[in-house]
Structures are given as C-alpha cells and as structure tokens.
Amino acid sequence: MEHYELHYFDYSSLRRRTVDAVWPLNHNLERHFCLPITQGDKAGKADKCINPGDDFARGKERSYPNYLHTKINSLEAELRETERTHGKQSSTPVSSNNPELNTTANGTTDSAPHGRRDRRPSKKRENREVNDLVSNFGLLSINAAARDYKGFSSLMSVARISMWAITRDNYLDMSDMSLPSKAEAQELGESYLQNIFLVLPVIEKSTFYASLHAVYRDQALPYHHYVLRMVIATALIMQSLEFGDQNYVRAGTHAMAAMNFVEDAFRPDNISSIQAMLLLVEYSRYDPRRFDNWTLVGAVTRAAVDLGLHQDPPKQARVARGHLEARRRVFMCLYAMDRLTSIAFQRAFSFSDASTNVDIEASLLDSQLPGAPPEASVWMKPFEYGWRHFQIRQVQSAIWQDLHQNGHIPLKEPYSYIWEKWDEAHQWLKDLPDGRPGPVKDLTILEMIATVVQLLAPSPKVPEISQLAQSLLFEKCIEYCDRIQNAMDDANTSKSLSYTSGIRVQRISHIFVHNFRAHSEWLLKGNKPRSDPHPKGTKAPPKFEYPERDNNDERTLKFIKEMKRVLEYFSTRFGMPMWEKQFRIEALPVESSLTIPYGRVAQGCEL
Numbered sequence: 001m002e003h004y005e006l007h008y009f010d011y012s013s014l015r016r017r018t019v020d021a022v023w024p025l026n027h028n029l030e031r032h033f034c035l036p037i038t039q040g041d042k043a044g045k046a047d048k049c050i051n052p053g054d055d056f057a058r059g060k061e062r063s064y065p066n067y068l069h070t071k072i073n074s075l076e077a078e079l080r081e082t083e084r085t086h087g088k089q090s091s092t093p094v095s096s097n098n099p100e101l102n103t104t105a106n107g108t109t110d111s112a113p114h115g116r117r118d119r120r121p122s123k124k125r126e127n128r129e130v131n132d133l134v135s136n137f138g139l140l141s142i143n144a145a146a147r148d149y150k151g152f153s154s155l156m157s158v159a160r161i162s163m164w165a166i167t168r169d170n171y172l173d174m175s176d177m178s179l180p181s182k183a184e185a186q187e188l189g190e191s192y193l194q195n196i197f198l199v200l201p202v203i204e205k206s207t208f209y210a211s212l213h214a215v216y217r218d219q220a221l222p223y224h225h226y227v228l229r230m231v232i233a234t235a236l237i238m239q240s241l242e243f244g245d246q247n248y249v250r251a252g253t254h255a256m257a258a259m260n261f262v263e264d265a266f267r268p269d270n271i272s273s274i275q276a277m278l279l280l281v282e283y284s285r286y287d288p289r290r291f292d293n294w295t296l297v298g299a300v301t302r303a304a305v306d307l308g309l310h311q312d313p314p315k316q317a318r319v320a321r322g323h324l325e326a327r328r329r330v331f332m333c334l335y336a337m338d339r340l341t342s343i344a345f346q347r348a349f350s351f352s353d354a355s356t357n358v359d360i361e362a363s364l365l366d367s368q369l370p371g372a373p374p375e376a377s378v379w380m381k382p383f384e385y386g387w388r389h390f391q392i393r394q395v396q397s398a399i400w401q402d403l404h405q406n407g408h409i410p411l412k413e414p415y416s417y418i419w420e421k422w423d424e425a426h427q428w429l430k431d432l433p434d435g436r437p438g439p440v441k442d443l444t445i446l447e448m449i450a451t452v453v454q455l456l457a458p459s460p461k462v463p464e465i466s467q468l469a470q471s472l473l474f475e476k477c478i479e480y481c482d483r484i485q486n487a488m489d490d491a492n493t494s495k496s497l498s499y500t501s502g503i504r505v506q507r508i509s510h511i512f513v514h515n516f517r518a519h520s521e522w523l524l525k526g527n528k529p530r531s532d533p534h535p536k537g538t539k540a541p542p543k544f545e546y547p548e549r550d551n552n553d554e555r556t557l558k559f560i561k562e563m564k565r566v567l568e569y570f571s572t573r574f575g576m577p578m579w580e581k582q583f584r585i586e587a588l589p590v591e592s593s594l595t596i597p598y599g600r601v602a603q604g605c606e607l
Contacts (some may be wrong), residue, residue, distance in 0.1 A: 159262040159265070163259065166284070166296040168288075185216075185232055188235035189228075194437075195495050195496055196238075199336075200278075200282065200333045202330065204326075207275075208227060208231055211223075222261040223261070226262070226264070233283055238495040239495065241573060242573060244575070251287070258280075268307070270307075274334070285500055293500070301334060301351065309327055309330060309358075311357050312324075331360075332358075332390045335394075336386075340393065341500060353397055353398065353401065388431075388433075395424050396454065399421055399455050403461045410463055413538070416534055418462070419534070420539045422452060432444055439493040439496055449479055449480045468541055469532075470529070477515070478559050484501075484566055505567060506582075509566075513560075516556055517590060524552050553594045
C-alpha cells in the first residue's frame with residue numbers, strides 16, 4: 001500500500017499533526033475516534049456542504065458525511081476515466097521519431113525531463129486529494145447533526161468504529177444465545193430497576209417492559225432486542241461473585257447477543273441511541289475484561305455533546321415536555337458516569353462543568369406525579385435518587401477540577417476551600433430523603449466518605465496537609481474500609497459494587513498508606529489535632545469528634561489486614577489479581593515498622 005503524508009488538526013490537543021495516511025483506520029482512537037464534526041466548516045468545507053442537487057431536495061441541508069460519500073464516487077469516476085484513457089494511450093504505436101519519448105532496452109518508454117515536469121503537478125494534486133480524503137475519514141466518526149447520516153459505508157459506521165475501539169476480549173462460547181423464560185427475564189429486569197435504575201435512570205421503565213413484551217411476542221424491533229439483552233446481561237453480571245462463574249458467562253452471552261443489534265441501536269442522531277450506548281456503559285462497569293469502560297464513556301459523551309444534550313434548548317424553542325425531560329435525565333446519567341469513571345481512572349473529564357447548562361432540578365419537579373406531597377416515596381418522585389446522585393457527582397467534579405486539573409500552583413488559603421466542600425458533602429448526605437432502601441443508603445454513605453477522602457488527600461494544589469487533615473484522613477479511610485466490608489457482605493448492596501468501586505478502594509488504600517508513612521509520628525500519638533486557623537468570612541474547620549486513642553498502631557494493622565480482604569474480593573470478582581498483590585507490597589514497610597518485639601505484631605493482625 002502506498003503511504004501518504006497526512007496533515008490534520010487534533011481537536012483534543014488543539015495542535016496540528018502530521019501522520020501516515022493509514023492512521024484513521026489503524027490508530028488507537030480511544031477518545032479521538034468520537035470527535036464531533038457537525039458542520040462542514042469545521043473541516044474548511046463550508047462551501048461544499050450545502051449544495052442542493054439532483055440527489056437532495058431543494059432547501060434540505062446536505063450533510064458533511066454525504067458530501068464525503070459523493071466525493072468518493074467522484075474520485076472513483078475520475079480514476080476509471082483515467083484508467084480508460086491511459087489504456088487507449090498505451091495501445092497507440094510509439095513513433096521512434098518522437099523526440100519526447102525514448103525507448104529503453106527492455107521496450108519500455110520513459111518520458112523526457114520536461115514530460116516528468118508536466119506530470120509533477122498532477123502527482124501533487126493527487127497526493128493532496130488523497131490526504132484530504134483520508135483526513136476526512138479520520139475526522140468523520142460521529143456526525144449526529146446530519147439528518148441524512150445512515151452510516152458512511154457498509155465497512156464503516158459509528159457502531160463498528162465504537163465496538164472496535166472499546167472491545168478488549170470477545171472470546172466466548174456463543175453456542176447458546178437463547179433467551180431465558182419470560183418470567184426469569186422479567187425478574188432480572190426488576191432486579192435491574194431496583195438497583196441500577198434507581199440511581200441511573202437511563203431508560204424509562206415503560207421502554208423495558210415494552211421491549212420485554214415485544215420480544216416474547218415476536219413483534220420486536222432490533223432496538224427492543226438490544227434493550228432487553230443489555231438489561232438481562234447487566235442484571236446477571238451484578239450477581240456474579242467470581243470472574244468466569246456461571247452468572248458471568250451467561251451475562252457475557254447476552255451482552256454479545258446484544259452486539260448483533262448495535263448497527264440499529266448506535267445511530268447517534270437521537271436520544272434513544274445515547275440511551276442504548278449508556279446501557280452498554282452500565283454493563284462495562286462490571287465487565288472490564290471485555291469492554292473498555294473509560295473509552296466507551298468518552299464515545300457516548302462526544303455523541304451526546306454533538307446532539308447538544310449538555311445545554312438546555314433556548315427558551316424560545318418549543319420543546320415537548322416529555323422530550324425535554326428525557327434530554328435532562330439522559331444528561332444527568334451521562335454526567336454521573338463520566339465523573340465517576342474519569343475520577344476513578346484519574347483522567348480529564350470529557351467536558352467541563354462550565355460548558356454545561358441543564359436544569360436537572362426543574363426536570364425532577366416536572367416528573368413528580370400530580371398530587372404527590374414533598375415527602376412522597378421514591379415511586380411518586382421517580383428520579384429523586386438519580387438527581388441526588390447527580391448532586392454528589394457535581395461536588396466531586398468541582399473538587400477534582402479545582403485541586404487536580406486547574407494547574408499546579410499551591411493555593412495560598414487551601415482550607416477555606418476545603419472546609420467549604422467538606423460542608424457541602426456532609427449537607428448532601430443530611431438532605432437525602434428518609435426511607436431510602438438499604439443498599440441506596442449504604443452506597444450514599446460510601447460516596448460521601450470517598451468524597452471527603454478525595455478532598456483531604458494531598459493534591460497539586462495542596463501538597464502539604466495540616467494536622468487536622470492528617471487525622472481526619474486517617475479516620476475516614478478506616479471508616480470507609482469498615483463500610484465497604486459491610487457492603488460486600490450484604491447480598492443486595494454487593495450487587496452495586498462495580499469495577500470502578502474496586503479502583504476507588506485501591507486508591508483509598510494507597511492514600512491511607514501514604515498518609516501514615518508521611519505522618520506516622522503524629523498519627524501514632526492519637527492526640528486530638530488543633531483546629532486550623534481560618535480567615536474571616538470563610539467556613540470554620542470541622543470539629544474533630546473522634547476520641548483520643550493510644551492504639552492507632554493496632555488500628556493501622558487491622559486496616560491493612562481488612563483492606564487485603566476487600567481487595568481480594570474485588571480481584572476475584574473482576575479478574576484483577578494484581579490489586580491485592582500490589583497493596584501487599586505497598587503496605588509491607590508499614591507492617592514491618594509496626595512489628596512489636598520478638599517478631600510478633602498486634603493481636604489478631606498477623607502478616
């Protein structure tokens with residue numbers, strides 16, 4: 001294959017780059033493959049994107065993908081004409097008296113020097129056209145705004161590009177892809193609705209039940225098959241306790257069966273396609289060996305931004321109430337998943353908070369059933385917990401951006417900001433409605449603790465933490481370890497513990513060990529820390545409500561022992577054996593430093 005030098009503009013880094021022309025088909029696209037190209041003028045082709053002709057109705061916008069398709073047809077026609085003309089010229093006898101041609105010993109003809117000069121501009125023009133076309137292929141990944149978009153060709157589509165980028169391992173015995181009985185499918189669907197839907201209402205309940213009935217009545221569309229398979233797959237994998245067990249295999253079978261319908265489900269020109277992608281995101285949180293969760297979240301985010309879901313429609317636009325509510329609800333779920341995944345992997349967000357303008361609370365009030373009192377149950381306020389979940393993700397997002405993403409110059413008064421966010425996280429927990437289900441209650445407490453641990457830990461903006469922060473961080477990590485064990489041991493709560501939960505546990509264990517090694521002398525004393533000074537008009541630091549202790553050495557060793565058990569649980573469940581092994585190596589110096597004489601450690605805390 002002949003290679004060309006390709007110049008293109010990388011919108012993610014805002015830099016012009018030069019790569020080989022085969023890059024768009026072989027490059028590791030991750031989040032680049034889903035950069036939005038909603039207008040032709042983004043590629044400098046505004047003059048070519050609107051051109052009513054025989055193939056398009058007058059006045060109808062001609063989409064950029066269809067322009068590329070037409071361009072390919074044009075180039076193919078030119079190529080055929082060139083080959084035909086070249087064939088005629090080759091069949092014409094060559095005169096030996098022609099001064100512009102020289103016959104070589106093997107009978108071939110070489111052009112004279114000025115003949116080569118004549119072909120040089122055409123060669124440059126050909127290179128330029130091929131570079132331009134290949135660049136368009138690379139940038140054309142998702143064009144949700146094009147009404148004519150139905151996949152670029154039989155060999156390139158949004159679904160195929162997405163699946164190629166996110167699939168890690170699709171090896172699975174697909175001999176049995178049959179659906180379970182309708183009763184079992186409905187039971188699994190209700191399990192999904194009670195656990196995942198409660199905090200991430202990606203689809204409507206009516207959509208699931210419509211898909212269920214349509215599939216078992218043989219009246220289903222491809223989208224119905226996809227929704228039902230993904231809901232069943234997610235419900236099954238939530239029940240998996242070990243990588244490769246029966247529930248894991250069954251879940252993988254249904255997920256792979258759903259992939260047969262992605263060509264119809266992943267058409268990023270409407271909200272239902274974003275919902276279909278989010279269903280796969282939910283599943284990927286429990287199956288990291290098969291799907292790349294972070295890349296998938298990036299793909300969905302870019303498609304949603306291309307549709308404008310990160311902004312409410314202008315007030316003068318007439319948007320149906322149900323459509324507006326669906327937009328807001330889908331964005332709410334997308335935002336929560338993007339923040340959770342990006343913070344867990346310690347990477348940048350797909351979009352900033354400043355770029356969004358969606359009134360989620362207004363949608364919540366609109367969705368409340370008529371006549372429902374303020375203290376109504378969750379069934380009368382369907383998206384209450386989803387909205388609360390969105391709120392804590394907003395707090396976490398602000399903390400991550402302010403302390404980790406916005407530069408590396410330390411703050412002059414960091415704790416005026418830190419204690420303000422501390423109050424926000426605790427107030428969020430206090431404002432949660434009473435009577436919430438047990439699993440939801442346990443998970444919300446874990447979210448609050450994880451938020452303050454992230455807030456108190458050293459960061460580029462706060463490289464050195466105060467004694468109060470050291471002590472609070474020590475206590476909060478231990479509290480998190482205790483509560484995550486309770487969640488593991490509860491059959492209902494453990495269903496909601498995902499792969500990203502395991503990454504968070506690993507991160508908190510690392511923070512605890514680092515904090516203890518850096519400040520062991522102070523922490524082992526167990527004294528109450530002094531309060532941090534705060535300027536007038538700022539939040540006062542919280543009171544240290546934990547009692548003085550003289551056994552923090554034993555508590556540290558107990559934390560290490562229990563954290564090994566927690567990480568072993570997640571390693572076994574998600575097939576990540578290195579998590580527990582890495583923590584053992586990291587915690588070994590702490591264990592060695594706390595070993596008491598005669599080679600023994602605190603009672604009940606063996607190595």
